[in-house]
Amino acid sequence: MDAERAISTLHQQIRVLQEEARNASPHRRNVISATLETVSQSLGDFIATAVVADPISDSVQAVEDELGQSHLLEKVQERADELQTYIEEISKVNDDISREKDEVVRMNQILAKSEERFRSMIENASDIIVLLDVQGTITYASPSVKQIGGYDPSDLVGTNVLDLAHPDDALVMIAALREALSSPRRLLRLEARIKDAAGAWHVLEITGRNLLDIESVQGIVVNARDITERREAEEALRDCDPQLRERLSEIDAMYRYAPIGLCIFDTDLRWVRLNERLAEINGLPLQEHIGRTPREIVPDVGEQAEEALRAILATGEPLLDFEMKGTTRAQPGVVRYWNERWAPIKDEEGRITGITAAAEEITERKRAEEQVKRYAENLKRSNEDLERFAYIASHDLQEPIRVMVSYAQLLARRYTGRLDPDADEYIRFIEQSGKQMQGLITDLLAYSRISSQGNEAEPTSADDVVCEAIELLQMRIEETGATIVTRDPLPIVMADPGQLRQVFQNLIGNAIKFRKPDEPPRIQITAEKHGTMWQFAVSDNGIGIEPEYLDRIFMIFQRLHGRDSYPGTGIGLTIVKRIVERHGGKIWVASEPGEGSTFYFTLPAVTTEHSSIASEIR
Numbered sequence: 124m125d126a127e128r129a130i131s132t133l134h135q136q137i138r139v140l141q142e143e144a145r146n147a148s149p150h151r152r153n154v155i156s157a158t159l160e161t162v163s164q165s166l167g168d169f170i171a172t173a174v175v176a177d178p179i180s181d182s183v184q185a186v187e188d189e190l191g192q193s194h195l196l197e198k199v200q201e202r203a204d205e206l207q208t209y210i211e212e213i214s215k216v217n218d219d220i221s222r223e224k225d226e227v228v229r230m231n232q233i234l235a236k237s238e239e240r241f242r243s244m245i246e247n248a249s250d251i252i253v254l255l256d257v258q259g260t261i262t263y264a265s266p267s268v269k270q271i272g273g274y275d276p277s278d279l280v281g282t283n284v285l286d287l288a289h290p291d292d293a294l295v296m297i298a299a300l301r302e303a304l305s306s307p308r309r310l311l312r313l314e315a316r317i318k319d320a321a322g323a324w325h326v327l328e329i330t331g332r333n334l335l336d337i338e339s340v341q342g343i344v345v346n347a348r349d350i351t352e353r354r355e356a357e358e359a360l361r362d363c364d365p366q367l368r369e370r371l372s373e374i375d376a377m378y379r380y381a382p383i384g385l386c387i388f389d390t391d392l393r394w395v396r397l398n399e400r401l402a403e404i405n406g407l408p409l410q411e412h413i414g415r416t417p418r419e420i421v422p423d424v425g426e427q428a429e430e431a432l433r434a435i436l437a438t439g440e441p442l443l444d445f446e447m448k449g450t451t452r453a454q455p456g457v458v459r460y461w462n463e464r465w466a467p468i469k470d471e472e473g474r475i476t477g478i479t480a481a482a483e484e485i486t487e488r489k490r491a492e493e494q495v496k497r498y499a500e501n502l503k504r505s506n507e508d509l510e511r512f513a514y515i516a517s518h519d520l521q522e523p524i525r526v527m528v529s530y531a532q533l534l535a536r537r538y539t540g541r542l543d544p545d546a547d548e549y550i551r552f553i554e555q556s557g558k559q560m561q562g563l564i565t566d567l568l569a570y571s572r573i574s575s576q577g578n579e580a581e582p583t584s585a586d587d588v589v590c591e592a593i594e595l596l597q598m599r600i601e602e603t604g605a606t607i608v609t610r611d612p613l614p615i616v617m618a619d620p621g622q623l624r625q626v627f628q629n630l631i632g633n634a635i636k637f638r639k640p641d642e643p644p645r646i647q648i649t650a651e652k653h654g655t656m657w658q659f660a661v662s663d664n665g666i667g668i669e670p671e672y673l674d675r676i677f678m679i680f681q682r683l684h685g686r687d688s689y690p691g692t693g694i695g696l697t698i699v700k701r702i703v704e705r706h707g708g709k710i711w712v713a714s715e716p717g718e719g720s721t722f723y724f725t726l727p728a729v730t731t732e733h734s735s736i737a738s739e740i741r
């Protein structure tokens with residue numbers, strides 16, 4: 124009876140092995156079948172040794188009779204051991220199979236992911252993708268057939284492509300299919316008219332490849348692109364007159380290769396036509412724009428584009444040089460700027476049928492402008508800080524200096540000649556230096572007040588202002604025997620009268636100061652109109668300036684001579700320059716050393732709106 128159990132266990136193991144073998148990989152199947160063979164052989168041997176005929180119980184009985192029970196039991200024990208070994212072997216095989224199963228599950232997951240990726244690529248493609256069997260029957264159609272042909276993809280499955288083809292194109296299509304079927308991987312390429320769901324014909328550019336030999340595809344993969352519009356345009360072009368055709372192809376080339384974005388919208392702001400540059404700006408293929416709106420493709424500028432459309436539809440007028448800004452798919456997260464020029468397209472009756480738009484990228488320029496603006500603001504702030512500082516410092520220094528000078532003068536009056544000669548000299552030095560510092564402080568204060576305490580420009584008679592300056596310099600003019608001539612009456616200009624007087628006073632003062640030792644100063648003041656500005660010239664016959672110093676003299680504290688020969692603070696010309704520039708003018712100097720110098724400066728002329736006031740002044 125032990126033998127019977129052993130045989131039945133062996134049978135059971137064989138069945139399990141057979142079951143496993145059915146689901147296993149080819150390699151594993153070989154291993155199992157080798158094991159099975161060994162097991163069945165052992166079983167055969169066993170039966171041959173232990174029994175000669177069925178049923179087993181009878182055979183066992185017969186053998187028991189022949190060899191005696193103890194010998195049979197020994198044999199059975201031997202076979203049972205062998206069986207145990209096989210069972211262990213089988214269990215090992217089982218482990219291997221389960222490991223392989225895990226591997227298969229992992230591979231399946233990877234495959235599923237990759238399939239999902241490819242599927243989403245195909246399902247989102249703008250071209251049509253279909254799979255055909257050998258008869259030309261559609262076995263798969265991508266969702267784009269809905270957008271292009273109005274078909275539901277599932278409705279197309281089972282349809283033969285030849286049923287959709289234009290009768291005139293059917294033969295070409297059959298030939299192309301035959302050609303593709305002639306050998307694996309054969310490419311098919313043709314252009315054919317295909318009917319859409321509404322019965323209209325679309326010209327499709329079709330390419331396909333015979334992948335029937337690939338087990339997972341088993342079909343002809345076909346890719347089709349709608350080129351109806353292109354073909355229609357070409358046909359229209361063929362029909363029109365050659366000169367017009369030439370003009371059109373020129374325009375087309377310009378459109379295609381323009382460095383700015385160009386497009387045409389319909390009156391619902393849907394793209395009808397655009398160039399590559401615009402597609403590049405938006406970061407989406409050109410074809411995918413057609414029929415869609417800016418809100419769908421570049422949502423960031425959607426609102427601005429709609430506003431521009433509304434304005435053009437309302438006025439019928441072009442909208443030129445307005446700015447749009449936003450992000451696009453091409454550079455996500457980067458705010459870009461465009462200068463836009465939009466204009467309506469009108470039919471013969473003057474109705475607006477579309478909009479033409481041009482977008483010039485100005486992001487870089489905009490950034491540079493913003494940077495310059497920031498620099499200018501910083502500069503303005505730091506100038507204001509400096510002016511405030513100069514004002515406070517010079518203002519607060521005035522009083523202590525005044526006290527020092529007064530007491531030095533008091534000392535000089537009371538004690539000169541009563542102390543020793545050195546003391547007299549020291550007191551004189553203190554007084555002199557104090558006065559010099561007083562001059563500096565007064566000039567610094569005047570400089571710091573130019574912007575903060577200047578008045579608005581108003582029509583100002585240059586003649587009157589020059590007269591005032593001459594009056595203030597009267598003593599020095601007389602001392603030096605200077606002559607001042609003005610040719611023709613001087614004009615009326617837009618200026619702060621007080622500051623303009625300061626300009627003439629400093630320039631005439633310098634012309635007297637830097638005179639030649641042996642020649643009385645001769646100063647000439649003239650003015651010429653240059654466009655909207657008056658150009659003044661103050662010339663002298665003084666010592667002149669070496670060419671290398673011509674720019675430096677306008678800088679603060681820059682002097683070319685020692686104080687002993689020509690007293691001064693080095694602020695006078697800086698004040699002049701600042702005043703002129705505050706009025707929107709420029710100042711420069713021309714000079715011949717030993718001959719004299721001419722200081723030129725410009726000031727705005729009186730505009731028409733001010734001319735009535737100007738005539739009153741005259």
Ligand code: ADP
Nearest residue numbers: 633634637667676682683691692693694695696
């Ligand atoms: P300051 O007169 O106090 O020295 P300015 O700023 O008025 O300061 O002038 C700066 C320098 O420019 C003078 O020191 C002088 O060297 C030169 N300069 C100015 N005006 C004349 C002039 N008319 N002729 C020759 N040199 C001049």
